[in-house]
Amino acid sequence: MAIFSKADLKELMEVREDICISIYLPTHRGGAETRQDPIRLKNLTTQAASELSNAGLETDTIERILAPAKALLERNQFWQHQDSGLALFLTDEQFYTYRLPLDFDEMVVVARRFHIKPLLPLLMNNGQYYILAVSQNQTRLFQATQHSIHSLELDELPSSLAEALRYDDPEKQLQYHSGNPGDGSPVYHGQGVGTTDDKTDILRFLRTVDEGLQPLLHNSQAPLVFVGVDYLFPIYQEANSYNFLLEDAVATNPDNLSAQEIHQQTWPVVETYFAKAQRDAEAKYQNRIETNQTISELRDVLVAAHDGQIETLFVPLGEQIWGRFDAEQRQITRESASTADNDDLLNLAAIYTLFCDGQVFAIAPEQVPDQGSAAASLRFPLPREMTTA
Incomplete structure (x- = not known):
């Protein structure tokens, strides 16, 4: 699933047409509740059609503009792969659709610009964040908000230390115990970095992780939370090139944690960061009143x-x-x-x-x-x- 970015927001803000339709609705990720979602969209497109008719548009024009949104009603697979909310934006020639980790209120706005205000929490200091859960055995990446989390797949991200170093030093024999004889994947044990070579290998691994994140994070300002055992975080800080890595990490082995458990442990860290940014802005406002x-x-x-x-x-x-x-x-x-x-x-x-x-x-x-x-x-x-x- 693509990540909504500032570039996406800028593209929406730049649209200025006689008719710009913005549709927001809450959606469900799975189960019987997903059957409600196309019904909601059908009702919202009916509302949009009524507003367009009141604006003086002919029926044929209304049908043409709303056709891309109505086509979604028949796409069963589309509704089986939703996030917490769906946002649609239409003009006579353009159609944008975003599945997003925000629980939107139902809304239709017909205006001369797209209605982007409900999207702002995703990008403006109180919305989404990223989680990097790392051990020497496994690398996982998540996108989350206060109420949701889902896994992200990046081809450039190494899945483990062994994968990252496989072609880096083919002569070197890494010591490991196999956790699954049929799988053959190395499982590393130990409580810390034992030798200079150990730290060098881990640093190379984490630099590869940092490089793998760049396609996702290069235009982002969302905070990134590190989850891993305590000795890994200082090494990752040395490898890191992302300006919004939080100084506070979650010090635990994430290998046996579910996504929901990782979410529960990371949100308090990010909530503190978000709250401070807003408090600082509010304090600056109060300090400037007299000037x-x-x-x-x-x-x-x-x-x-x-x-x-x-x-x-x-x-x-x-x-x-x-x-x-x-x-x-x-x-x-x-x-x-x-x-x-x-x-x-x-x-x-x-x-x-x-x-x-x-x-x-x-x-x-x-x-x-x-x-x-x-x-x-x-x-x-x-x-x-x-x-x-």
Whole structure:
């Protein structure tokens, strides 16, 4: 399963058409509950069709735009290989589908841009993370969120120390006991690094692991948690080239742990990291209030986001404010409901901020600073006359 990346988000944000349809729904990984998922999608495509009809589109045009989404209804195998949530994005000529580790609320948005705000927790400091579970016998990689975990397969990742060194030093005889006579795989024993040669072999192995992760991690900023016996982690830190490897590891032998057990042991480590990033951003916001370097009025937030002035934006998940933003007049008009001619102004603020390399925290509504509909820390103070009185 492909990993949703910042490049994917950027591609979605760059789309601007007369009709952009965003569909979100929760899904199930297996069992009888999977039968509910295509029914949900069918109902959501019906809702989308109704909104497109209200926007004045002809029936033939509506059917053409929604055809890729409706085709999924008949693909039984598609529904047997889901994650926690499904996101679909359609225009008259484009169709994107993502199976994602987030439990989305059901939603249809028809607008002039894709509605990307529900995706932000995957990439913006409180969503997904990676787990590297390593012993000399086995290497496993996982993608996880607070509520889910699944295994990732990378061809470049060596499965064990023996595989990594097989062609590195063919004359060297590695000592091992076979754990499965019919399998022939070496199983290493011992509590630490006994000799210089041992550490050299392990370091070469872990450098090969680090290199194997690069195709996945080279554009990522998601934290990586190391799981392995305590003597391996310092050696992996020496081999590592990924900037977001966490300093705290889970010191245990992962060989006999299930994915769920690994998830239970790693989430507290990552939760601490995520919470600190948000606390630091909130503290910076509070420290800048007296210097006129914060804003919490929606109109001010949109103007600053459009102008590239926002360093950190806080927006509430699960809430939308429909309306229009006139960048030339620097004004907003709020509207009571979503239409094909307006936007979720919170979604628009997030897009503007991300395009200008700002940071976005999509968080619970009660966590937004100053109890506003949105709030932002600015890169530099604004003159008083530029903000809402």
